[in-house]
Amino acid sequence: MKAFTRLDGRAAPLTLANIDTDQIIPKQFLKRVDREGLAAGLFYDFRFDEQGREKSGFVLNDPAYKNAQILITGDNFGCGSSREHAPWALQDFGIQCVISTSFADIFRGNCLNNGLLTIELKPQEVQALMAEALGGNHLFSVDLETQTVTAPSGARFSFDIDPDRKTKLLQGLDAIGETLAHAPAIDVFEMKQALGQPWMDA
């Protein structure tokens, strides 16, 4: 997994609440057998009309936000389907950090497993960042080590993150490798289960 330490990048505001993963990446892009190239499908119905032409008025089609690396979004971002294609598409597009008041559980975990940082802030803080991103300067800084987001005006907000998740992100740890180091404990569990609930292996 890719490590996340610090990011200086453009932030795009996406004001809608409850953006589900069907919106982040619609079904027709889920038929791939690899994870590359999904940027083409990111927010497809928001970005393109039925003829595949870019829609004006959607923030990521605005030249000022085209290379955005940070998204500032409405509440409950990433609800719905568990498709990990959502963080893959965001990352393939260049988005490395999403800021919101809350995230759906499965989406948040999927982001973590891909080194995409999700930051939860209070409603008034997200609103303040959203307002700045709507202004003329869109360059924000995110520092995971100090747990801060700095807006173009210099306004700085601290965010909470679980210390273990922080370490995982900073080091870009391979979760499977870490778990397989516990193989003896897994062996013991399986032996106990085979004795206690033998029908499960029948």
Next chain:
Amino acid sequence: MPGMAGKTLYDKIWDAHLVAEDAGEAILYIDLHLIHEVTTPQAFAGLRAEGRKVRRPDRTLAVADHNVPTEGQALGVDAVADEEARLQLQTLARNVADAGIEFFPMGDIRNGIVHVVGPEQGRTQPGMTIVCGDSHTSTHGAFGALAQGIGTSEVEHVLASQTLRQKKSKNMRVTVNGALSPGVTAKDMALAIIGEIGTAGGTGQVIEFAGEAVRALSMEGRMTLCNLTIEGGARAGLVAPDDKTFAYLDGKPAAPQGEAWDMAVDYWKTFFTDADAVFDREVVLDGAAIAPTVTWGTSPEDVVPITGTVPVPADFATPDKRAAVERALDYMGLTAGQPITEARIDRVFIGSCTNSRIEDLRAAAAVAQQAFLEGRLVADHVKAMVVPGSGLVKEQAEAEGLDAIFKAVGFDWREPGCSMCLGMNPDRLAPGERCASTSNRNFEGRQGRGGRTHLMSPAMAVAAAIAGHIVDVRDFL
């Protein structure tokens, strides 16, 4: 013991599967891993890249459901017209063969929607931990199993280690007291609950469903209820196992038999919430107050009783919420304040992991039969289809003559799969089409770009097909 609160059902399943703790996360053993074609190719590729093996192929079961066509399945995967879907189905077949995982391929009578297949094979059992790369894995919570949807990185993790790394969620309980009225189903109960708590109401929590009205539900009804837990934001829903659960499992292919059965039932009976357990959050509803319920908007929380009207944006407190309601009304082509029964429909979809089991089809067929006896058919302007949840559900329905009833009133009778719930296969809505659907998500574009979805129970969907607009099924009873 003073100061020692009892444990919840969730606590007990969690504790029974804790392998180790590492870096602040639990490593939980996974008893059953269900897989399908869409969320696994990258996981198997990841294993190959690292030279890792599938640890417990025997605890893994594969089906082909998300993008299979619902016609012509006997022709086999090579005849699937959609090239990408075909490649994904072929990739699954190759991956499971290499790993030695049991697989019900398209066309096998045991194949179907993963959350229908697990229970009907008896693979889903009380007290288990179950995962699948699909958010509606919550369905299996109906058996008192901790069942959760996971992402593809986690699928790879479970394939490699048979464990999942996780932080424990909070305990939430939703109690539905009293009895449901005639014409009101588990679907209506679930939609009413989501309307009450909101689509993020269960975030960070596991919800246990309790109360008389929940206990009175059949296993199929409990599956519908738990299936929709994720639409209320909670990754898992639970109903404590009871005699109904055991009766459902008795005789299923993978259920224990003989002495093992008695031993298993004794074990399963230990999975209940202690009387003195404390929940982080409690919500209580009156079952008798729930009406047949449908969605009007583009989030499962946008619910209205069938006797109600579409909301008026000005009635909402915040500008953001008003804007969201306006956007939803515009997308859905509805007028603020109109009775929901005025919404004229174009399509009806009966199916999905929410409502495609035999009991759902029986309830739907009962309304269809009643209409037929009164000389009424599916309205001329409506295209309606039934997609059974599995080959075995289809076979059972045909043995009971349900297919003949559906066909007689004008429904298409299809082969099993996820179908128009998410439109990954050829079954989808055209832009602007309005659909009465028994599925689980009314998101923008979910059933086809520009499609308009109204979620409801199977009986309500048949009533809508006959009337040609959304209608109160109680008028048909």
